[in-house]
Amino acid sequence: MCRLIAMTSSEPLSPILAMRALDVMREGHDGSGVGLFMSDLGGPFEDLKGLPILSGICTGEGVKRLDQFMMNLGFMTKHKVSMRTAKRTPPAGTPRRDVYVIRAYEYPHAWEGLERSEIEFRLMLARLQLRQMGEESEDMIIYSFWPDVIMIKEIGDPLKVAEYLQLDSEELRARVILAQGRQNTNYAINLYACHPFFIQGIASMTNGENTAFVPIREYLMSRGFPGYIGYQSDSEVFTHIAHYMLNSLGLGIEAYKHVITPLQDGDLKSHPDADFLTRLKHSCRRLIIDGPNCVIGRLPDNSLFLVQDRKKLRPAVVGGKKGMYAFSSEMCGLEAVVPDRDKTKDFQPMHLDTVIVDSDRSEVRICSQTEPLSLLH
Amino acid sequence: MLTNGTIVPSSLSVSDLQWQVEWDKEKCTLCGRCCAVCPVQAIELGVHRKRSIQIPSLAEIGPQTTSSNVYQVYHGVRQKTDAAYACTGCGMCNLVCPNGAIRSLHSSEVDKQRFHTNRGGQPRRRGGRRNAPDSLNLGTLDRIKFTRISMLTDPALDAGRHEFELRTLLGRVLPPEENLRLYRENGWTPPVREIYPLIIGSMSFGALSPNMWEGLQMGVAYLNEELGMPVRMCTGEGGCPPRLLRSRFLKYTILQIASGYFGWDEIIHALPEMKEDPCAIEIKYGQGAKPGDGGLLMWSKVNKLIAAIRGVPAGVSLPSPPTHQTKYSIEESVAKMIQSMYMAWGFRVPVYPKISGTSTALAVLNNLTRNAYAGGLAIDGEDGGTGAAYTVSMDHMGHPIASNIRDCYLNLARLGKQNEVPLFAGGGVGKNGKLAANAAALIMLGASGVQVGKYMMQAAAGCVGSETDRCNVCNIGLCPKGITSQDPRLYRRLDPEKVAERVVDIYLAFDTELKKIVAPLGRSTSLPIGMSDALAIDDKDAADRLQIKYVV
Numbered sequence: 001m002c003r004l005i006a007m008t009s010s011e012p013l014s015p016i017l018a019m020r021a022l023d024v025m026r027e028g029h030d031g032s033g034v035g036l037f038m039s040d041l042g043g044p045f046e047d048l049k050g051l052p053i054l055s056g057i058c059t060g061e062g063v064k065r066l067d068q069f070m071m072n073l074g075f076m077t078k079h080k081v082s083m084r085t086a087k088r089t090p091p092a093g094t095p096r097r098d099v100y101v102i103r104a105y106e107y108p109h110a111w112e113g114l115e116r117s118e119i120e121f122r123l124m125l126a127r128l129q130l131r132q133m134g135e136e137s138e139d140m141i142i143y144s145f146w147p148d149v150i151m152i153k154e155i156g157d158p159l160k161v162a163e164y165l166q167l168d169s170e171e172l173r174a175r176v177i178l179a180q181g182r183q184n185t186n187y188a189i190n191l192y193a194c195h196p197f198f199i200q201g202i203a204s205m206t207n208g209e210n211t212a213f214v215p216i217r218e219y220l221m222s223r224g225f226p227g228y229i230g231y232q233s234d235s236e237v238f239t240h241i242a243h244y245m246l247n248s249l250g251l252g253i254e255a256y257k258h259v260i261t262p263l264q265d266g267d268l269k270s271h272p273d274a275d276f277l278t279r280l281k282h283s284c285r286r287l288i289i290d291g292p293n294c295v296i297g298r299l300p301d302n303s304l305f306l307v308q309d310r311k312k313l314r315p316a317v318v319g320g321k322k323g324m325y326a327f328s329s330e331m332c333g334l335e336a337v338v339p340d341r342d343k344t345k346d347f348q349p350m351h352l353d354t355v356i357v358d359s360d361r362s363e364v365r366i367c368s369q370t371e372p373l374s375l376l377h
Numbered sequence: 378m379l380t381n382g383t384i385v386p387s388s389l390s391v392s393d394l395q396w397q398v399e400w401d402k403e404k405c406t407l408c409g410r411c412c413a414v415c416p417v418q419a420i421e422l423g424v425h426r427k428r429s430i431q432i433p434s435l436a437e438i439g440p441q442t443t444s445s446n447v448y449q450v451y452h453g454v455r456q457k458t459d460a461a462y463a464c465t466g467c468g469m470c471n472l473v474c475p476n477g478a479i480r481s482l483h484s485s486e487v488d489k490q491r492f493h494t495n496r497g498g499q500p501r502r503r504g505g506r507r508n509a510p511d512s513l514n515l516g517t518l519d520r521i522k523f524t525r526i527s528m529l530t531d532p533a534l535d536a537g538r539h540e541f542e543l544r545t546l547l548g549r550v551l552p553p554e555e556n557l558r559l560y561r562e563n564g565w566t567p568p569v570r571e572i573y574p575l576i577i578g579s580m581s582f583g584a585l586s587p588n589m590w591e592g593l594q595m596g597v598a599y600l601n602e603e604l605g606m607p608v609r610m611c612t613g614e615g616g617c618p619p620r621l622l623r624s625r626f627l628k629y630t631i632l633q634i635a636s637g638y639f640g641w642d643e644i645i646h647a648l649p650e651m652k653e654d655p656c657a658i659e660i661k662y663g664q665g666a667k668p669g670d671g672g673l674l675m676w677s678k679v680n681k682l683i684a685a686i687r688g689v690p691a692g693v694s695l696p697s698p699p700t701h702q703t704k705y706s707i708e709e710s711v712a713k714m715i716q717s718m719y720m721a722w723g724f725r726v727p728v729y730p731k732i733s734g735t736s737t738a739l740a741v742l743n744n745l746t747r748n749a750y751a752g753g754l755a756i757d758g759e760d761g762g763t764g765a766a767y768t769v770s771m772d773h774m775g776h777p778i779a780s781n782i783r784d785c786y787l788n789l790a791r792l793g794k795q796n797e798v799p800l801f802a803g804g805g806v807g808k809n810g811k812l813a814a815n816a817a818a819l820i821m822l823g824a825s826g827v828q829v830g831k832y833m834m835q836a837a838a839g840c841v842g843s844e845t846d847r848c849n850v851c852n853i854g855l856c857p858k859g860i861t862s863q864d865p866r867l868y869r870r871l872d873p874e875k876v877a878e879r880v881v882d883i884y885l886a887f888d889t890e891l892k893k894i895v896a897p898l899g900r901s902t903s904l905p906i907g908m909s910d911a912l913a914i915d916d917k918d919a920a921d922r923l924q925i926k927y928v929v
């Protein structure tokens with residue numbers, strides 16, 4: 001079972017903090033992968049907030065093809081972070097890579113005046129095209145291409161990888177950080193199977209297997225949305241379900257649990273929004289997850305959320321203080337990132353709970369599934 | 378027959394018959410119950426003449442002594458060898474015999490009787506099931522294994538203590554965007570029923586005896602009202618008893634309309650008096666046992682009650698046409714009919730078609746996906762049962778259900794409508810007794826639920842039919858167990874209360890077994906429809922065909 005840490009802070013933090021939290025929870029991961037998601041960036045990216053940042057790994061040849069592709073689209077590199085790993089020895093199990101790509105681009109002139117939704121769609125298509133090119137020639141792995149978002153994924157022990165990649169660099173600072181230390185329960189080690197997963201501003205990571213994966217994957221892939229591909233990990237569907245629900249159904253994250261783990265009949269009947277929720281349960285029946293899963297994610301407005309599955313078989317603890325909150329798989333992970341919090345306020349979300357910390361980081365909100373929904377804005 | 382006697386082509390010996398009655402003179406009490414109970418009069422009182430050679434002992438031999446023949450007579454049972462009276466192997470003689478002196482045995486070689494069941498130019502007709510004895514090799518469904526067991530990466534669930542919600546939906550489920558739009562706009566949404574995924578398939582009032590029907594209905598009512606299991610039962614084509622139509626129990630009933638429209642006069646007239654809507658309307662276009670052929674209720678079963686409910690004269694055979702005669706195209710036969718049925722209940726009751734398993738099922742399904750009203754599709758595979766059909770239809774016509782349902786599901790998944798048009802699978806589910814395993818396999822292949830008929834007759838009422846041509850006389854109204862008979866002397870053998878009890882037993886046991894299958898797969902809160910990654914089979918071709926794993 002993987003270990004998860006997510007934090008949101010008013011002050012930009014170094015991702016090394018998250019890696020340390022994963023390190024104290026090291027019984028839970030096996031070095032088969034570590035994934036890092038950063039947003040609400042500080043450092044040099046503070047002033048580049050609107051510009052899309054490409055994150056990935058390339059071979060020398062891949063970088064050339066990447067540059068050519070981006071140039072053809074009209075993107076100009078505005079800023080890049082270089083990880084000089086050439087002269088260092090990678091830790092055990094971590095392959096040597098040519099280039100870790102973190103680049104912010106200026107939008108093409110031709111995109112000026114486009115609707116925001118169109119820009120977002122084109123950014124996603126560009127990422128998918130690059131991903132496809134990379135898969136064909138095995139020279140590029142692309143995680144994200146989005147404003148104010150950096151992602152790094154690599155195989156190996158989280159802390160050692162962090163030190164190797166010098167993630168404590170001044171250039172990498174973020175107010176929202178999600179990280180996962182992976183326990184490989186899939187078959188092949190594949191970087192695309194590393195959490196967190198990302199689509200159009202929504203990122204999520206999970207622990208536990210998703211037993212309803214195949215029907216959910218079939219359902220998402222038949223929605224006709226080009227971004228619903230991949231699925232090297234069964235957990236990628238959680239990200240896409242959230243995306244589908246927020247974008248296609250226009251619902252808030254409070255409804256997420258009503259989609260993936262709907263109330264059972266008795267509770268549903270006595271719910272104030274029974275009619276709405278019954279429709280949602282019926283229509284989204286193929287998106288019901290049935291595994292033991294804790295899902296932690298970030299939404300485009302930089303709020304964080306956490307939901308437990310119906311069975312509450314996966315651990316998660318929430319704690320923090322005003323201006324700095326964290327979700328962690330284990331108490332020790334929480335301790336590692338916010339040691340000076342009021343521990344009496346720590347809590348473990350239960351099977352009906354959705355935990356939300358908005359981007360103002362002023363409080364932790366708990367929505368119980370049995371409460372009325374603020375619906376259909 | 379004397380050695381120089383005449384024989385005709387259809388003269389058969391007992392050994393030529395499919396079933397041979399073995400009778401033990403020593404045990405027989407000559408009570409006559411076996412001959413009385415035999416539904417086909419295969420046995421009769423026999424007066425057997427026997428020569429007894431009496432040889433005097435050596436001491437008695439003298440000039441006057443002669444050896445002598447003494448002719449003696451003993452009474453017992455004789456099996457008729459006329460194919461028209463051939464034993465059907467039902468075993469009722471054995472059931473009633475106080476001493477166990479008689480039983481019927483299946484011939485060890487291929488019988489000759491089968492070549493003489495078409496005398497008078499009339500091909501054999503029978504009731505029951507397809508005669509494909511694959512209980513040793515097991516059918517495809519029986520061979521599907523559930524191999525994706527949750528072990529350590531995610532824990533298996535406790536089938537006994539965990540909370541489960543194993544329900545399915547019947548009715549047109551709208552895509553989420555559409556459903557939420559209609560919610561906002563207060564628009565009409567197609568009715569959807571949340572039901573138990575094991576449905577008692579269509580067996581008509583008429584094909585079944587009144588006691589059997591009543592027993593099933595009582596069992597269903599108990600399951601719903603006392604145990605909270607939303608079990609539904611389909612009427613089949615034979616209408617519905619008037620009191621049921623006007624009772625609150627109608628909501629547990631799926632009314633079937635088929636090409637003969639039997640009973641629909643009564644139903645339509647009862648509409649204003651109905652307290653509840655029926656669960657759904659099933660439009661039957663075909664059935665698995667006799668695909669492309671219409672229903673058939675033989676004259677002998679059409680008594681006064683059946684005639685009244687069906688709205689026909691008594692004592693005439695009731696063949697339904699193979700297709701709905703007033704409709705000419707799929708647009709009419711499906712779209713218009715579905716809409717008409719919706720209209721009858723004010724668009725509050727789901728309507729769905731039922732077809733035979735066929736290689737054209739995909740064409741029907743594709744049409745249904747474009748019909749905004751179609752509430753599902755039931756497909757009845759080649760192993761489906763029937764009250765009466767031509768043997769050739771039963772044994773050779775139709776499509777196996779597994780690949781038919783799988784093709785349909787995958788096609789829906791390609792169209793993105795896998796949640797919108799629920800598929801229901803029937804035909805041979807549980808035919809080797811493995812009801813829950815067969816049902817779970819079909820669900821994971823893509824069915825939203827399964828329909829069972831024969832299993833209910835066997836388990837709830839003790840039907841003795843089997844795939845080796847045992848009994849199979851449902852068509853002539855002489856069911857020795859009283860399940861498919863309209864003769865009160867026969868159906869009073871069946872106590873409706875006991876049938877109801879067995880129905881409840883079956884559902885409770887099925888529910889536990891289903892949980893014992895899904896819990897180790899890590900599933901509990903939704904029926905694992907289309908969870909094909911859990912399935913495997915030890916046949917490469919079947920695995921490829923069904924797109925599941927191949928294991929040895």
